[in-house]
Amino acid sequence: MHIAVLGLGEAGSHFANGLALLGAKVTGWDPAPNRALAKGVIMAKSNAAAAQGADIILSVNLSSASEGIATEVQPVLTPAQIYVEMNTSSPQQKNRVYNILRPSGVQFVDLAIMAPVPPKGIHTPFLASGPGAFLLQQNFLQLGIAVQVLGEAVGDASMRKLLRSIVYKGVAAVICEALEAGRAFGLESYIRDQISSVVGGNDSLIDRFEQGSHEHAARRIHEMEAVVHMLKEKGIEPLMAAAAKDNLAKIQQNNEKTILQ
Numbered sequence: 147m148h149i150a151v152l153g154l155g156e157a158g159s160h161f162a163n164g165l166a167l168l169g170a171k172v173t174g175w176d177p178a179p180n181r182a183l184a185k186g187v188i189m190a191k192s193n194a195a196a197a198q199g200a201d202i203i204l205s206v207n208l209s210s211a212s213e214g215i216a217t218e219v220q221p222v223l224t225p226a227q228i229y230v231e232m233n234t235s236s237p238q239q240k241n242r243v244y245n246i247l248r249p250s251g252v253q254f255v256d257l258a259i260m261a262p263v264p265p266k267g268i269h270t271p272f273l274a275s276g277p278g279a280f281l282l283q284q285n286f287l288q289l290g291i292a293v294q295v296l297g298e299a300v301g302d303a304s305m306r307k308l309l310r311s312i313v314y315k316g317v318a319a320v321i322c323e324a325l326e327a328g329r330a331f332g333l334e335s336y337i338r339d340q341i342s343s344v345v346g347g348n349d350s351l352i353d354r355f356e357q358g359s360h361e362h363a364a365r366r367i368h369e370m371e372a373v374v375h376m377l378k379e380k381g382i383e384p385l386m387a388a389a390a391k392d393n394l395a396k397i398q399q400n401n402e403k404t405i406l407q
Contacts (some may be wrong), residue, residue, distance in 0.1 A: 147171065147285065150200035152215055154179050154191045158206035159265040162187045163204045164268030168289045173200060179229045189294070192341040198251055199223040200229060202285060204253075208368055209235035223253030228278045228285065234369045236308065236376040237301025242262050244276070244300045253278025258307035263357065271384075275302035316386050318355040319393040325356055327384075363398040367391060 151162040151174040158174070159181035166186030167173045173188045175196040183189075191195035199217045205215055212233045217347045223229060227253045231243050240256045247254055255278045260271040267292055274282060275296040283293045296302045321341055328337030338352060345351050359366070370391035377384040 147202070147289065148173070150174065150190075150196040150203045151187075152176075152196060152203065152205045152219070153207035153211075154181055154183065155179065155206070157259065158204070159183060160263050160267040160274070161204060161206060165289070168268070168291075170289060175247075180381070187250045189350070190228045194219050194222050197227075200227060202228045202282065204230045204232055204257075206232045206328045209239060210368070211370055212239065212243050213246060215365070218251050220247050223247065223250035223252040225253070228253045228255060228282050230255040230257045230278075230282060232259060234307065234365075234372055235274060235304060236372045236379065237305045238376070239372070240301050240304050253281050255279050255282045256303045258303040259312075260307060261399055262362070273303045273306060276300045279303075304372075305376065308376050309375050310367075311369055312387050312390075315366060315390040318359045319390040321352060321355045322359050322393060322397065325352075332337060359394065359397055363394045363401060367394045367398060370394060 149165050149170040151165070151172060151281050154162060154174050154176035158176065162172050162174050163184040171188075171192045172186060173196040174183070175193050179189070193215050203219070203223075205212060212231060212235060216231075221222045229247055231240055231254070235245040239254075242256045244256075255274050258273040263270050265327050272293045274293050275298065275301075277298050279293075279295045279298060283295050286293050296306070311392065324337050324341060325334065328334040335364060338349065341352050342349055344372045370387055373387045374384045374391060377387060
């Protein structure tokens with residue numbers, strides 16, 4: 147099975163390496179690769195070159211790049227291929243990408259990554275929708291990769307991921323701000339007890355929420371931007387989602403200041 151991975155950042159490199167280890171032929175492209183890649187991953191000269199002739203194309207980039215990449219690869223795609231849009235973006239944007247690719251006849255999949263990619267890599271839980279979702283599920287099953295399929299409507303998978311993000315990133319934002327305040331007032335132990343009473347006494351969960359927000363702030367900002375866009379399109383004022391996004395932006399700024407120091 148020949149699989150192309152467009153975007154070899156944290157998630158894309160994990161997927162490419164995992165697929166190579168499972169025996170797939172993997173071609174990849176990234177304009178600025180800086181991650182270690184398995185020997186079986188073949189670097190192409192462009193997104194289009196990586197995608198041409200592949201059975202499955204995984205687009206794993208920032209949502210801001212997804213439409214441009216779709217426009218770039220569309221001329222080389224065929225109805226025999228599966229194009230998997232994995233970027234975290236709104237259902238509306240997933241449909242725009244689908245419409246760019248539709249003239250090629252490619253089998254389109256809206257695939258949502260439903261958990262942090264490390265440590266499970268290509269075995270991270272996936273939620274799929276779109277015309278090619280069931281075909282992707284069948285192909286991935288041959289490699290031992292599980293994909294949960296919702297149906298053939300583009301946007302259903304991304305919508306559920308973003309609705310979930312309102313909860314998880316919102317809770318993380320409250321925890322991060324509460325811990326920051328507790329430390330500032332010399333009452334971290336007290337505030338941890340208050341948080342613990344809400345999350346079932348799981349202190350390690352508190353640490354995971356905080357650490358995850360700091361480690362993945364840059365990516366999660368884009369995720370929450372997609373949430374805000376989705377809610378506005380539905381006529382909902384995204385007060386909590388916007389606040390969670392702003393909190394992640396603050397964390398990212400603090401991370402950058404720490405690096406400069």
